[in-house]
Amino acid sequence: MPLLILGLLLWAGAHFFKRLAPDTRGRMGDKGKGLIAVVLIVSVVLMVIGYRGADYIPIWEPPVFLRHLNNLLMVLAFYVFGVGATKGLLSARIRHPQLTGFKIWAVAHLLVNGDLAAIVLFGGLLAWAVAEVIVINRSQPWDRPKTVSIKGDFTALVIGLVLMSIAAAIHIWLGVNPFGG
Structure with missing residues (x-):
């Protein structure tokens, strides 16, 4: 620890x-x-x-159905994370798409991991992302992207699905099947 x-x-x-x-x-x-x-x-x-x-120190036992919610949130997290780089329509509505995607990722992992180390890891990263947003918001005004397009959203979704597939493959390679089993 x-x-x-x-x-x-x-x-x-x-x-x-x-x-x-x-x-x-x-x-x-x-x-x-x-x-x-x-x-x-x-x-x-x-x-x-x-x-x-x-050490594995159980705090709570996540219900099995949360794996499905986790996977749905992971698709959303990868999509939102990429929207900022691709200048999709959502990037003009969310000031911090990458940090927002990171927060969704952390929450998704907290839903399916009930041990102390996971709570420290994913909870700590979630706390960092929230604090980072606060610090950035206090230190500089937001200059909304002017040029955005639905093409950027589509690109972010495709890239997000590819990256999620890679992340899932790495999890499986490490012995953790994110889809259950």
Whole structure:
């Protein structure tokens, strides 16, 4: 569990660094981007190792039907995450599509994982995403995208389905079937 928590703290710290210390981050230039990327990779590795190594401490037993809701939410999460990059119609309505998609992803995982390590991991990432939105909203006004199209929404959906398929394959490869069984 300590590695999991350290990974979460590094993840949050690396993401907040730009917002909370913009002058310091700015002085670091392009080398700073590389350093932040390394910290983020290390944080993900620590979260994975910490999560997989944590003792299974059940808190609640998720009902089986929540797997189906989880999978539906995952399609939505991947779609919403991609809308910002593809400039779909939804990107003019949701200020933070990537963080919104990330929050949907975290909630979906909380629905189907009732052990302490999962609650710490996915709950911690959800808390980070909520806090990130608050910090961004307080620090800068929103400049709504002007050029959006339904084509962007369609592209985001197709890309989201492909990425979800890849994520599902990785889960299965790791021994966790997201579709049950």
